[in-house]
Amino acid sequence: MKWNFYVWLAFASSFSLELLAAEKSALDTILNKDEANQHQQLALSLRNQKLLEQQAESRAKQLLFQLQAAEAWAAIQRLGVQVNSVAVNEHEDLGNAEIYTSVPNEFLGYKAFAIIKHSDTWIARIGDAHRVITVRNGSDLKPGIKVRVDKNIVELIGKGWHYQISME
Known part of the structure; x- marks a missing residue:
């Protein structure tokens, strides 16, 4: 009987050792899975954070561009507000005999500082070192001098002559 007891004790202890070993390996596997899962979640979180930062940076660039x-x-509109149309009838009170007809030499050295299309009308700022004049397409610069403004040139047309002013 003692022998059966010892056999049974040996069997029970070996069985419990096997259970402990299996339990330990299962516990290690579970811990490794938890750690692996935790690392995976951390990697996903970091990737998502990086994507969010890239999206925020892209949005900031887009807002800066806008x-x-x-x-x-706004600057173009301010310029448009500052541009007062040159009145076609600026010198209405002058009689036909007093109309001033300029020679083209008066406009030598003039440059076109800005040419803008406002609505359907071309507007230009021309001038020299002493003054700047705002003109519209089809208006009179002075009595007897018509203005034609195109996208890259301003043409002054007098009686028997015309003078071109470019953006250069």
């Missing part, structure tokens, strides 16, 4: 475009548009 701001620059809005500032440019």
Whole structure:
């Protein structure tokens, strides 16, 4: 009987050792899976954070571009407001005998500083070192001098002559 007891004790202890070993390996596997899962979640989190940062940077660049475009548009509109149309009948009170007809030499050295299309009308700022004049397409610069403004040139047309001013 003692022998059976010892056999049974040996069998039970070996069985419990096997259970402990199996339990330990299962526990290690579970811990490794948890760690692996934790690392995977951390990697996904870092990737998502990087993507969000890239999206935020892209959005910031887009907003900066929109701001620059809005500032440019506001500057163009301010220029349009400052541009007062040259009255066609600026010198209405003058009689036909007093109409001034200029010679083209008066406009030598003039440059076109800006040529802008506002609505359907071309507007230009021309001048020299002493003054700047705003003119519109089809208006009179002075009595007897018509202005023709195109996208890259301003043409002054007098009686028997014409003078071109470019953006250069």
